[in-house]
Amino acid sequence: LKTYIKRNGGIQLEISPNIDYKIYDNQYNVSYENDSDLIYTMKKCGFRHQGFPVGYEKQQSIALWQYVKNISNFTDESLTSSFEKDGIYSLKKANSFGIKIRNLEYNELDSFKSLTSSSAQLHNFHDKELEYYQLFYKYFGEKADFLVAEIDFSVYRNELIEKIKELELKISASTSLKKEKKRKEYENQIASHKKRLSEIEQMIKDEKKEKTILSSAIIIY
Structure with a gap:
């Protein structure tokens, strides 16, 4: 390998073996630890172990940490209910906002690239070119x-x-003094919804369209 690298003008050789080093459960307890002497053997061959960085590295091209969940025995319903409470809440919220998941066509990849570029700048990591x-x-x-x-702004706006x-009907039905506190709560919710409604109207005006892409991902089978 060293001879090959030198012959082709290489400066540095990096190897990331596709081997589980440690496996953790959701509570970050080690459930498996590789007791092989792979690191020792590679050091003996002249390699230097660079450690296991946490977070985004600017030129890091290998995902050293992976989250894996076995979903073979799940249905759509049971998979959703297996999430943490925050995850279930986020899903319900996304549905009420009219957020849908769809596949991009080839001619839409510039939209995908604009999102990866924004993420790269925000988190300081190296992005690929559109051609990639x-x-x-x-x-x-x-x-x-x-x-x-x-997100479909029109669905969100109608929601x-x-x-x-619904809240205005609840207020009109709550006429007794005992329900004054509840009415106040409904009024606050209405004010919050109206503020969001105003923001949505502005977004539609600015975007000049009723749908816009929020996030993206590549799924490899």
């Missing part, structure tokens, strides 16, 4: 999906309007 994603799309074919989460109407 285009080649990826072509070569992987049905073995990969470029997915995006897209807010309906919630405001």
Whole structure:
């Protein structure tokens, strides 16, 4: 390998063996630890172990940490109920906002690239060029999906309007003094929904469209 690298003008050789080093459960307890002498053997061959960095590394091209969940025995319903409370809440919220997941077409990859560029700048990691994603799309074919989460502002707007109407009906039905505290709570919720409604109207005006992409991911099968 060293001879090959030198002959081709290489400066540095990095190897990341595809071997589980440690496996943790959801509470971060070690459930498996590799007791092989792989690191010792590679050091003996002249390699230097660079450690296991946590977080984003600017030039890091290998995902050293992976989260894996076995979903073979789940249905759609039981999978959702297996999430943490925050995850279930986020799913319900996303549905009420009219957020849908869909596959991107090849000619939409510039939208995907704009999101990865923004993330790269925000988290300080190295992004690929658009051509890389285009080649990826072509070569992987049905073995990969470029997915995006897209919000439909019109659905979200209608959802807010309906919630405001429901709360206004509740206020008109709560006439007794005992329910004054509850009415105040409903009024606060209405004010919050109206604020969001105003923001949505502005977004539609600014975007000049009723749908926009929020996030994206590549899924490889």
